[in-house]
Amino acid sequence: MTLKKNFFVTTMLASAATAVSFLSAGAAQAQGALVMYCGVQEEWCRAMTTAFERETGIKVSMTRKSSGEIYAQVKAEAANPRADIWWGGTGDPHMQAAEENLTVDYKSPKLAELQDWAVRQWEQSKNKTVGIYSGALGFGYNTELIKSKGIEPKCWADLLDPKLKDEVQVADPNSSGTSYTLLATIIQLMGEDKGFEYLKALHKNINQYTKSGAAPAKAMALGETTVGIAFMHDIVTMVVDKAPVKVVAPCEGTGYEIGSMSIIKGAKNMDSAKKFYDWALTPDAQKLGAEAKSYQVPSNKNTPVPPQAPKLSEIKLINFDFAKYGSSDERKRLLSKWDNEVKNLPK
Numbered sequence: 001m002t003l004k005k006n007f008f009v010t011t012m013l014a015s016a017a018t019a020v021s022f023l024s025a026g027a028a029q030a031q032g033a034l035v036m037y038c039g040v041q042e043e044w045c046r047a048m049t050t051a052f053e054r055e056t057g058i059k060v061s062m063t064r065k066s067s068g069e070i071y072a073q074v075k076a077e078a079a080n081p082r083a084d085i086w087w088g089g090t091g092d093p094h095m096q097a098a099e100e101n102l103t104v105d106y107k108s109p110k111l112a113e114l115q116d117w118a119v120r121q122w123e124q125s126k127n128k129t130v131g132i133y134s135g136a137l138g139f140g141y142n143t144e145l146i147k148s149k150g151i152e153p154k155c156w157a158d159l160l161d162p163k164l165k166d167e168v169q170v171a172d173p174n175s176s177g178t179s180y181t182l183l184a185t186i187i188q189l190m191g192e193d194k195g196f197e198y199l200k201a202l203h204k205n206i207n208q209y210t211k212s213g214a215a216p217a218k219a220m221a222l223g224e225t226t227v228g229i230a231f232m233h234d235i236v237t238m239v240v241d242k243a244p245v246k247v248v249a250p251c252e253g254t255g256y257e258i259g260s261m262s263i264i265k266g267a268k269n270m271d272s273a274k275k276f277y278d279w280a281l282t283p284d285a286q287k288l289g290a291e292a293k294s295y296q297v298p299s300n301k302n303t304p305v306p307p308q309a310p311k312l313s314e315i316k317l318i319n320f321d322f323a324k325y326g327s328s329d330e331r332k333r334l335l336s337k338w339d340n341e342v343k344n345l346p347k
Helices: 003-031 042-056 067-076 091-099 116-124 156-160 177-190 192-203 215-221 232-240 270-280 328-343
Strands: 033-038 059-064 085-087 130-142 168-171 206-210 227-231 245-248 256-264
Touching: 033 042, 033 067, 033 270, 042 059, 042 270, 067 091, 067 177, 085 270, 091 116, 091 177, 091 256, 091 328, 116 130, 116 256, 130 177, 130 215, 130 232, 156 192, 168 177, 168 215, 177 192, 177 227, 177 256, 177 328, 192 328, 206 215, 215 227, 215 232, 215 245, 227 232, 232 245, 256 270
Parallel strands: 033 059, 033 085, 168 206, 168 227
Antiparallel strands: 085 256, 130 227, 130 245, 130 256
């Protein structure tokens, strides 16, 4: 081939490649994009991402973090938001973000299909966050490790037993919505003064404050801790996987979460965010939780409740004040008090 012909062929191939590149970029732009911060387990986050991409053609960039971490990131990025949708995680930081005007109001056409508690979350947040699932707080223990302790904990009070020194694991409420739910639950059960006395006593038995709320359930299943405080559905996942774990609904009563979803104020892909929001409230989308071994109670009335899900009607649930404990001032006050009076205590 002559030099002239070779140059001509090379130029034509480069032009064709450029044209394909432009076409691909144009197709991607036409389909849209979505940046999601996801607050549930990685497997469920991925399942939601894959299914939404397949159904809509919208490309999703997903980041998984704990609820408190997502809230902090959304707040830090408020002047130049990077995310469009915040899906999952406990409702308290969603409520705080709503109060601080970090998210926007949106009424989905799917609202009429949702459970009362999910709609109530939407109403209390002035239409800025909506319930997508619910689950009760509890604890579990490794049935093999507990044998040497000579106890069988059934109540919150039992976790203070000196036999469990350095044998209990729970997350840090600054990063974890699960653990903030524990903080708010104990205060509502016992009153603030007695509640903090309980948390100080519990501190003596804590071996680690984890970043993620579900981490203690995994550590317990692996035999790294005897007791793990977590949402009961996260502990059930370990039981389904055949771990030697028993789930406990505390005898005194317990709090619960309303996992929530919010659209970020200033979202650069607002249309995609609304499409995801509506889709995430459908039974087909909500069924993905159980398929990913997440056994919360879904918010859409038409979504089958996983048979493995803890039965909320059989658990002694407190009348959890989501508005109060989701408020910005109350969250900041309680987290600061916990840092000062509990976390920094010597063992």
